[in-house]
Amino acid sequence: MPFLRKIVVAVVASLLSGISGSLAADGIPSSAIAACTKLSQDPNFAHAFTGSPQYDHDISHWSNASSLPSLCTMEPSSPQQVQKLFSIINDTRSPWAVKGLGHCNNNNMSATYGLQIDMSRFSQISLSQDKQSVKVGMGVAWGQVYQVLGPHNLTAVGGRSPTVGVAGLSLSSGYSWVTNEYGFAIDNTLAADIVLPNGTFTTVSESHGGDIFRALQGGLNNFGIVTSITLKTHPIGQVWGGSLTISGDLKALVDATVEYSAKPSNPKATLAVEFLAKNGTATGLIIMFYDGAHPPPGLFDAFVKLPNSTGEVKTQSFFEFVQAGEVAASPTNRATWYSAPVLKWTRDMVEYVHQQVIEYSVKLAKQSKSGTLVSGNIEPFGPQAYGFSRGSAWPHDVDHPYNTFNGLMMWSDPSDDKALFPLNVEYHTKVWNKAISLGLSKPKGQVFFPPNYSQNITPVEQIYGANLGWLRKLKQQVDPWGLISLTGGFKI
Ligand SMILES: Cc1cc2nc3c(=O)[nH]c(=O)nc-3n(C[C@H](O)[C@H](O)[C@H](O)COP(=O)(O)OP(=O)(O)OC[C@H]3O[C@@H](n4cnc5c(N)ncnc54)[C@H](O)[C@@H]3O)c2cc1C
Incomplete structure (x- = not known):
């Protein structure tokens, strides 16, 4: 397997140097090869192939059983780059995955054999002027959020372990040390910046795009790639x-x-x-x-x-x-x-x-x-x-x-x-x-x-119950080309 993978990577490399040809694959779809080829032709894309430190970082997970050997990886740094990624995925139909801090339980959720998207360059943590909310990029770990909020005697509802990602936890449920006091992480989000699979970049909240906003409260990667999320802050002292x-x-x-x-x-x-x-x-x-x-x-x-x-x-x-x-x-x-x-x-x-x-x-x-x-x-x-x-x-x-x-x-x-x-x-x-x-x-x-x-193996009905009806209708609206079906996880 590793030998065949090297051949595929060599073929991709030869493509990159302008030599085209038909591609044999080690279980890697030619669509992934096409996607990796396209993104590696753009000098603004921070991409990587096997054998580089960036590649190792981008495919890594808390549990190695949750990782897959992607054909290539990419670290977008702006919503516009995420829009371009969706355009490449749409053109090539490549399998893909998006990862926050890689603490998920399954290798079909934030890992892929195709194009791995790593969100670590979305690293902002900014407290609002009135200190009622904090806007956090999807490459941030909860410990970093608490460290920034601590000097203001504030916290947010998030992970109990400092290395867990804001991304996966605040888009799923979010059991926190203060859940008994303030609810789950998903009950404490105020807005999210998201690139929808149809290419639209938008900010959703209760008052704008409320259905997408509610869908993200547990919907994980089903509605697009979230770039940052705004969380309610809460007072905390000793x-x-x-x-x-x-x-x-x-x-x-x-x-x-x-x-x-x-x-x-x-x-x-x-x-x-x-x-x-x-x-x-x-x-x-x-x-x-x-x-x-x-x-x-x-x-x-x-x-x-x-x-x-x-x-x-x-x-x-x-x-x-x-x-x-x-x-x-x-x-x-x-x-x-x-x-x-x-x-x-x-x-x-x-x-x-x-x-x-x-x-x-x-x-x-x-x-x-x-x-x-x-x-x-x-x-x-x-x-x-x-x-x-x-x-x-x-x-x-x-x-x-x-x-x-x-x-x-x-x-x-x-x-x-x-x-x-x-x-x-x-x-x-x-x-x-x-x-x-x-x-x-x-x-x-x-x-x-x-x-x-x-x-x-959990049936999606066992996660979303009767909500599947409205969630499925919404998904059809935001994902007309079925790009979410090319990534894994609990597919609505
Ligand atoms: C050591 C440890 C401690 C934990 N502690 C807690 C805890 O205290 N409370 C709790 O509730 N859970 C906890 N968990 C579980 C944790 O919440 C989930 O595993 C969560 O999904 C991790 O988020 P992540 O960003 O690190 O994971 P990732 O593996 O990066 O992502 C998880 C999911 O989110 C999706 N996703 C990631 N980024 C984006 C994005 N930008 N846009 C859309 N979708 C995205 C991925 O595709 C994937 O489906 C813990 C897990 C571990 C291993």
């Missing part, structure tokens, strides 16, 4: 939080999680409890957050007092808190995660997740050469978190406050991909079925999966 790790007997952690979840949710507080297991042995990771210098007495005491825990919980700036929670990935990292909707974290559910994490870590060790870790995340968001929706593409409302159970599998050898993606689906399906049997979830058609935590 916060309290941090993480603790606990090993050995996790019963006290299970008890504390059940007790916390049974109390009415405090809008300023957020908890994430993660069971992590390697070949049958589990540890616990507890991340606590409170929007204020000190949490009310009793709120997190059961966690803070857990015996044998290590780590640090303290009063600090929001940026420091998020920075400390970076989820680093090794250079060989391969991973997949998925969703299961769970209404409440009762004792039966928490114990079941703990047990399944252990069970699947044993299966991971048996069924793969390089599996390292299985995790299961319990994130008890309160019903109020779901009450900020403005009619978004991804359905969420206060009457259906389903938490997303989110588990992760990690490994390093690409030959394990085939076994481990289905194994992770099996693991989540078991958790989902258990929740249904306990009356804590509903079957397909009655609950919806957030696009950023879903695997590519």
Whole structure:
């Protein structure tokens, strides 16, 4: 394969030097060759082929399992260049993909064998004069946004890990440390600059292009390439939080999680409890957050007092808190995660997740050469978190406050991909079925999966539900030539 790829690249190179001819391909459509040839003829396009640092950067992802060896890559730096890209894609019908910070779960979403578009040159972060909003380019990571807003005692509703992209998170759902207080990231966008597949560059908001604006609240790459997004800002001062790790007997952690979840949710507080297991042995990771210098007495005491825990919980700036929670990935990292909707974290559910994490870590060790870790995340968001929706593409409302159970599998050898993606689906399906049997979830058609935590086998109906009707009509209007069908993801 790599040898044939080199031949294709050599053919492209010869084309670039003016020699035309018919092209053989290593599974690479001639349309991609035509597209890469065209864009490499424009000196203003920052493009790259395999073997260059730009190429490696442009195709890279947090999980290597989400990357594909594109024929060429391109870093546009203006909406006009994105318009030209759509024109090239339309002329050639090349497969393409657009990437923000590359933290997605699937290799058909922000990766392609054809033309990879990397948004890193859209790097602006500008706070409005009245400080009510911040305009952010789609190549920015959430940590950068928090760093700029911090000195103004402001924040935005965004990723819990600093390296996650504003792009994918603010166009999908967006679970944040302040979601209990202000809703999801998609509930806190004010406007978006977008190049539609028909070539139009426009700014959409509630008052202009409102249907496209709502479609982007979960619609990911279905309606075009967003170049920047304007986010509501929120006041923030010193916060309290941090993480603790606990090993050995996790019963006290299970008890504390059940007790916390049974109390009415405090809008300023957020908890994430993660069971992590390697070949049958589990540890616990507890991340606590409170929007204020000190949490009310009793709120997190059961966690803070857990015996044998290590780590640090303290009063600090929001940026420091998020920075400390970076989820680093090794250079060989391969991973997949998925969703299961769970209404409440009762004792039966928490114990079941703990047990399944252990069970699947044993299966991971048996069924793969390089599996390292299985995790299961319990994130008890309160019903109020779901009450900020403005009619978004991804359905969420206060009457259906389903938490997303989110588990992760990690490994390093690409030959394990085939076994481990289905194994992770099996693991989540078991958790989902258990929740249904306990009356804590509903079957397909009655609950919806957030696009950023879903695997590519998820039917699009399971993500957008009844909204598919208006979304499909809208898509036909903005994409008359079907250019979105040439990229991957959850296609509306
Ligand atoms: C370590 C880690 C931590 C995470 N933490 C959180 C969290 O706290 N909360 C949460 O909700 N999720 C979280 N996620 C999931 C994350 O939100 C999604 O994976 C998200 O899609 C990542 O965005 P990205 O820009 O980094 O990804 P990318 O892979 O670059 O893009 C994801 C999707 O967005 C589309 N897209 C990218 N740029 C554009 C654009 N300019 N225009 C149109 N479409 C575009 C892509 O085509 C793709 O479909 C986390 C993931 C990881 C790996």
